[in-house]
Each structure stands twice: as C-alpha cells, then as structure tokens.
Amino acid sequence: MSDLHIYNSYTRQKEKFEPIVKDHVGMYVCGPTVSGESHMGHARPYITFDVVYRYLTHLGYKVRYVRNITDAGHFEEEGREAQDKVSEKAQLERLEPMELVQKYSNLFHWGMRLFNNIDPNIEPTATGHVIEQISMIQKIMDEGFAYEQNGSVYFDVKKYAEAYPYGKLSGRKIDELLETTRDLDGQDEKRNKVDFALWKKAPPQHIMRWASPWGEGFPGWHIECSAMSSKYLGKEFDLHGGGMDLQFPHHESEIAQSTIAHGCAPARYWMHNNMITINGKKMGKSYNNVIKITELFSGDHPMLEQAYHPMVVRFNILQTHYRSTLDFSNESLQASEKAFRRLWDAYEVLQKLEPGTNDNAGDKELNEKVTKWCNECADFMNDDMNTAKVIANLFEMAPVINGIKGGQVSKEALSADTYKLMLSTFDTYLVEVLGMKPLQVQQDNKIDQVLSLLIEIRNDARTRKDYATSDLIRNKLTEAGVMLKDEKDGSVSYTIE
RNA sequence: GGUCACGUGGCCGAGAGGUUAGGCAGAGGUCUGCAAAACCUUGUACAGCGGUUCGAAUCCGCUCGUGACCUCCA
Structure with a gap:
C-alpha cells in the first residue's frame, strides 16, 4: 500500500504526510462565522475536512480535530459602515449578540449533523478566548512586531517581511503589496497598508467589547485562530485546513503572528479546498448568489428545481476533487x-x-x-x-x-x-x-406489515392473472410514494420515498 | 492593473507523454403479464495555433476565453 500524500499549499506540491508526533495528528480547520446562515459554499470545507479527519482516523492516527466558531465580529478593519457584522445584525434583528450567535451556531450544527459530519474534538469560540488572544498580541508587541495606535494594535508586516518569507503561502510579494493603493478606513493609523489589525478599538456603538491593555476593544480577525490553535494543538501542529479564499490574508497573517509569538509557523501542512461556484461565479455573500443550506434541503429557492437530500449534496461534493472548483447545478x-x-x-x-x-x-x-x-x-x-x-x-x-x-x-x-x-x-x-448514509430511514414495523399484506393480495391477483387489481395496487402505492419491484426470484421488494 | 488557476465527449466531472476514468442523459438489446429495477452493447472528448518528442489531451510558448485572490469571504 502506498503512503499518504497531501498537497501542501505552502510548498505547492504533494508531500508525504508525516505527523510531528508518531501516530498522532493535530488538525485545525477554520470554522464558520456565526453571524448568519451557512450556505452551500460553507458545506464544502466541512465535508472535505470531515473526510480528511475520517481517513486519518481510519489510518490509525489519533486525531485531535479543532474547528473554531467565530462568534465575535472583527471585520472592522476594512471599515465600511458595518463596524461589526455580529453586532450590526443583532441590532437589526433586535437580539442580543450572543443570542444571535447561539441561533446560528445551532443552525450550523444542525446542518453539520445532517451532512453526517463528525463533530470536532474541540470547537472553541473566539469570545471564549479573548484572554489568550490578548496575551498573544502582547507577546507580539514585546517582540517588537506590533505597535499601538489610538487604542488599536497593528502587526508590522513590513518589518516582519524583512526577516521572514511573508507571502509564501499565498504567493504574494511584499513589494507589490506595499504598492497597493487602496483607500480604506483606518489606513492612516497603520504604518503601512499591508499591516493588519491584531486589536481594534471599539467605537462607542460597538456592542461586543472587552477590556485590554490598550483600552476597550475587540480582537482582530486573524488572531483568534492563532491563539486557539496553539492553545489546543500546540505551537506547531500537523494540518491546517480551510477554504482557498482564506489563504490571503487570513492564513498568511496566522503564519506571521505565530512565527513571531511562537517562533514557528503554526502548521506543517496547509490544505485548501476550492470554491463552489454558481453560474461560473464563486458562491459568496459579496456576490449575493448564495443558496443557504436550509434552502438546499427544503428546495425553497428560485434556483432550485427540487429539494436535495444532505447525502446527495455530500456525494456530489465528494465526486469532485476538493482542489477543483465545483459548479452548482x-x-x-x-x-x-x-x-x-x-x-x-x-x-x-x-x-x-x-x-x-x-x-x-x-x-x-x-x-x-x-x-x-x-x-x-x-x-x-x-x-x-x-x-x-x-x-x-x-x-x-x-x-x-x-x-x-x-x-x-x-x-x-x-x-x-x-x-x-x-x-x-x-x-x-x-x-x-466518505461518511455516506442511506437516503431513507428504516421504515417501522407496522408499515412493513401493512405492505406485506398488500403485496400478498397483489401476488394473489397476479397468479390469477387479474392484472387490473395488481396494477391498481402498484399504481396507488406509487402515488403514495411506495415503489414496488418484482424481483427475478418472484419476491417483491419496495422502497419508500 | 498585479498574482495565480482553469478551459475535457450532450451535461457533471477524474486523470495524465503511448493502454477503459466514473456518473447522469441518449441509442440498441436481454429479462418481465406490463412496469420499474437490473444486466449487456454503444460514444473515442480533452479551447485555438505553434514547438519539443518516435508519439501530447497530458511538457513548453503564444493567442483566446473563464474564474479566483489582491477587501469580508469556506
């Protein structure tokens, strides 16, 4: 038998998989932001990495699978009027932020279960790890790679890039990034436009806020994964997974943060799944073309001709290699x-x-x-x-x-x-x-008995060549969603829709 | 604009320098009271143009097309 080889996004080639600790694997996958409903595109990484988890387990590895829940809004950096997705939506729906987070977390878990994804071993939340994030930011500041400005803290990417291969994961060159002319809010606070926020000062209307050495605020987007993955998997672990669109800046930033705070890049192998597209375009909220998981299962969406069973969706996703785009249709x-x-x-x-x-x-x-x-x-x-x-x-x-x-x-x-x-x-x-399950649930005993009786009556009619009766029974059952099949050996089987 | 992918038969999608991907649909057949299912047979595709090679859809170059990332994003 061959050895397991994995395409490592970091080196851009397939590499033999060798865990740091024999027989053990630490695996971290970027989880959902629970500020809204998950859509079909979100289903792909969780199904993909569920199979990775299942396969590693099958190979005999003891796997610790960590997948976070992003329940704090740190999308402030690009500074559109939406200061914070979570709190903004909360105001809209007149919910407590944590109530909203709970609602969508529950919905997410509901979907994951229907997809037959095995629960991660640890599912840490960003809000539950603010202390860890603050201490990691502090460490980065102590090392001289972060600076405070008006109550916010930024990572000094330019300085980092002088000593480390910033951009290697995502194939970016620091010089080109430095030249990018993008006029975004908060840019004037940064020394360079490539710098990213580790901590953001909370504006007065911001609901989610925590005390920190730099005043009240909330953690930057990238720091949560670094803080939580290192807490549960150690400074260096085996596998880090997520969607391709997270390669930059998210994962690139994670690498930079961890390298400074922990002295090494967080993961040995980086795996990125490709996107689900719809009419050739990436399915994503920015494109306004998403089909939510609930809609997929119910068929209640203008693009959907019917409802699709979670196992059908799972099968469809697994029929395509995870690094290829998968076009919805x-x-x-x-x-x-x-x-x-x-x-x-x-x-x-x-x-x-x-x-x-x-x-x-x-x-x-x-x-x-x-x-x-x-x-x-x-x-x-x-x-x-x-x-x-x-x-x-x-x-x-x-x-x-x-x-x-x-x-x-x-x-x-x-x-x-x-x-x-x-x-x-x-x-x-x-x-x-592959984690597949049958589409139909086991029918209960009573229906079995009723159908056996009907089949018996029909068989009787057939021996008498009373096909009018036998076809009536079969047709009526078909209408009711029960399909009869006359097998070769004379027996009759049925399937219930 | 920069960077990087991709372009496969009616459709979805693997693969990859010489030998069948697979699925769905279609056609013909077997079986069956009729159905359904199942089984058998059937398609010789790889954007275009050059180049490398004994040989390319697979490698290289160019062209065209599509997309992703560069901003929140799975």
Missing part, C-alpha cells in the same frame, strides 16, 4: 442523486449476497479486477484524498454485485475472500471514510 445534483441511489442499492444488495465458500474464483479475470478496484481505494485516498476516484471504483463494482444478484454473473465467479474484500471495501470507504 440542478442537473449535477440530480445526477448525483440517481447515482448515489444506485450505488447505495448495490451496497445493500452486496450485504445480502451469500458469499459462498469457494476458495477459487470461477472467473479469474473478474476476480482480479474486483480485487484491484478494492485495493486501489487506499491508493486513491493516499493520493491527496482523491474521493472522486474512490467513488468511481465503487461504481465499477455495482454491475458485478447486481449481476450476481440478477444471475448475469455467476455466484462462483468470485472467491469467498473477494466477496469479503468487496464488502469491507464498501464498509470502509463508502460508509466509514
């Missing part, structure tokens, strides 16, 4: 829905197949192919989490599984070991690693 989602149904059905068929006891495969060639498809799954995941290829291989096996059931493929074609391998591959990759 109804056709794509609908194709994924059908595809996932077929794959999951095959998995259920596989679980019910009688493995047999033959040591030797009746069809050596097919047996070899199946073995190869199974074994390749590990290689594909090891190659920078290529979930798309894993899914493709699982699909390769669907006709084999269905063929065995339908009689087109001999039951003896595969050896008993290969049956087991196939089943364990689906268990491991489809369920455990």
Whole structure:
C-alpha cells in the first residue's frame, strides 16, 4: 500500500504526510462565522475536512480535530459602515449578540449533523478566548512586531517581511503589496497598508467589547485562530485546513503572528479546498448568489428545481476533487442523486449476497479486477484524498454485485475472500471514510406489515392473472410514494420515498 | 492593473507523454403479464495555433476565453 500524500499549499506540491508526533495528528480547520446562515459554499470545507479527519482516523492516527466558531465580529478593519457584522445584525434583528450567535451556531450544527459530519474534538469560540488572544498580541508587541495606535494594535508586516518569507503561502510579494493603493478606513493609523489589525478599538456603538491593555476593544480577525490553535494543538501542529479564499490574508497573517509569538509557523501542512461556484461565479455573500443550506434541503429557492437530500449534496461534493472548483447545478445534483441511489442499492444488495465458500474464483479475470478496484481505494485516498476516484471504483463494482444478484454473473465467479474484500471495501470507504448514509430511514414495523399484506393480495391477483387489481395496487402505492419491484426470484421488494 | 488557476465527449466531472476514468442523459438489446429495477452493447472528448518528442489531451510558448485572490469571504 502506498503512503499518504497531501498537497501542501505552502510548498505547492504533494508531500508525504508525516505527523510531528508518531501516530498522532493535530488538525485545525477554520470554522464558520456565526453571524448568519451557512450556505452551500460553507458545506464544502466541512465535508472535505470531515473526510480528511475520517481517513486519518481510519489510518490509525489519533486525531485531535479543532474547528473554531467565530462568534465575535472583527471585520472592522476594512471599515465600511458595518463596524461589526455580529453586532450590526443583532441590532437589526433586535437580539442580543450572543443570542444571535447561539441561533446560528445551532443552525450550523444542525446542518453539520445532517451532512453526517463528525463533530470536532474541540470547537472553541473566539469570545471564549479573548484572554489568550490578548496575551498573544502582547507577546507580539514585546517582540517588537506590533505597535499601538489610538487604542488599536497593528502587526508590522513590513518589518516582519524583512526577516521572514511573508507571502509564501499565498504567493504574494511584499513589494507589490506595499504598492497597493487602496483607500480604506483606518489606513492612516497603520504604518503601512499591508499591516493588519491584531486589536481594534471599539467605537462607542460597538456592542461586543472587552477590556485590554490598550483600552476597550475587540480582537482582530486573524488572531483568534492563532491563539486557539496553539492553545489546543500546540505551537506547531500537523494540518491546517480551510477554504482557498482564506489563504490571503487570513492564513498568511496566522503564519506571521505565530512565527513571531511562537517562533514557528503554526502548521506543517496547509490544505485548501476550492470554491463552489454558481453560474461560473464563486458562491459568496459579496456576490449575493448564495443558496443557504436550509434552502438546499427544503428546495425553497428560485434556483432550485427540487429539494436535495444532505447525502446527495455530500456525494456530489465528494465526486469532485476538493482542489477543483465545483459548479452548482440542478442537473449535477440530480445526477448525483440517481447515482448515489444506485450505488447505495448495490451496497445493500452486496450485504445480502451469500458469499459462498469457494476458495477459487470461477472467473479469474473478474476476480482480479474486483480485487484491484478494492485495493486501489487506499491508493486513491493516499493520493491527496482523491474521493472522486474512490467513488468511481465503487461504481465499477455495482454491475458485478447486481449481476450476481440478477444471475448475469455467476455466484462462483468470485472467491469467498473477494466477496469479503468487496464488502469491507464498501464498509470502509463508502460508509466509514466518505461518511455516506442511506437516503431513507428504516421504515417501522407496522408499515412493513401493512405492505406485506398488500403485496400478498397483489401476488394473489397476479397468479390469477387479474392484472387490473395488481396494477391498481402498484399504481396507488406509487402515488403514495411506495415503489414496488418484482424481483427475478418472484419476491417483491419496495422502497419508500 | 498585479498574482495565480482553469478551459475535457450532450451535461457533471477524474486523470495524465503511448493502454477503459466514473456518473447522469441518449441509442440498441436481454429479462418481465406490463412496469420499474437490473444486466449487456454503444460514444473515442480533452479551447485555438505553434514547438519539443518516435508519439501530447497530458511538457513548453503564444493567442483566446473563464474564474479566483489582491477587501469580508469556506
């Protein structure tokens, strides 16, 4: 089996993954800002890194997965009239800031659960770590890389860049950044336009505010991740994940802050997922083209032709490599829905197949192919989490599984070991690693009994060649969302929508 | 304007110097009382123009197109 390789955004190449501490992985993912509802674009990183977490765990690593909740507004720096997203929205909705934060945190967690994302081990909030942030800012000041100006504190990027490779992660050159002519509020306080805020003085109307050595204010955007990741994962940890759009300035700033405060860059491997686009444009609030997660699940949005099950969305996302853009479309989602149904059905068929006891495969060639498809799954995941290829291989096996059931493929074609391998591959990759769940919930017993009775009556009619009755039963059930299928062996199965 | 990506068959999307991605849709067939499902067969694509090479969709250059970041952003 191959070794795990990950594309490291920092070095721009695939690298063999080797944790700092043997068998342990520290992983930090930038979490949501809970000033509003999450949209489809937000779903991607959390699903992507959920799979990363699942796969690392599958490989036997003890993973500590930290994902923050940004519940304090520090979007003040660019200084539009919105001083602080959280408090502004709070005034609008006449809610306490923390009430608002609670509301959207709950909604976020609701969505994550439906996507079948495993909860992080630690989910720290920015407001709960103001002290840590203040002390980290202080440390940076003590080191001489930050300065205070009118109650705000800024990081001295120019000075930093003289000694450290500022811009390496995001591929930026400091000289070009210094030349950027952007007229933004607060710029006059900074020594250079590239400097970023570590601490912002709170204007009088600002609701969220904390006391600090520099007066009342609130932390800058980038410092929370640095303070919280180092607190729970140490000064240097293994993996840092997030959306590509966070590379600059957020992650670049994190690196600078940590380098000064802790003497090293925070993470060894940086992973960035690409964006979800809609009509070719990035889905994002600035473009006003978002489809919220609640809308996606309910179908209540002008762009949506139907509601989409969370597992369909998850499957759709995993059918694309995480570093490629993924264009939203109804056709794509609908194709994924059908595809996932077929794959999951095959998995259920596989679980019910009688493995047999033959040591030797009746069809050596097919047996070899199946073995190869199974074994390749590990290689594909090891190659920078290529979930798309894993899914493709699982699909390769669907006709084999269905063929065995339908009689087109001999039951003896595969050896008993290969049956087991196939089943364990689906268990491991489809369920455990990709985190897929069935679309329908298990129906309860009473419905089972009622349907059994109807099926019995229908079968009776069919033996009498009373097709009017049998078709009536089937058609009425179809209308009610219950689909009957006459199987080859004479049995009748059904699925409930 | 600067930096960086990307451009694959009807659609979505992997991959990558010579050998089938996969899914959805379409066509034909098998099975079936009819359906549905399933199974089988079927598509030879890689923006354009040059170059490197025995050979390129895959490498290099140019052109065109699209997008991302440079500001909050997943």
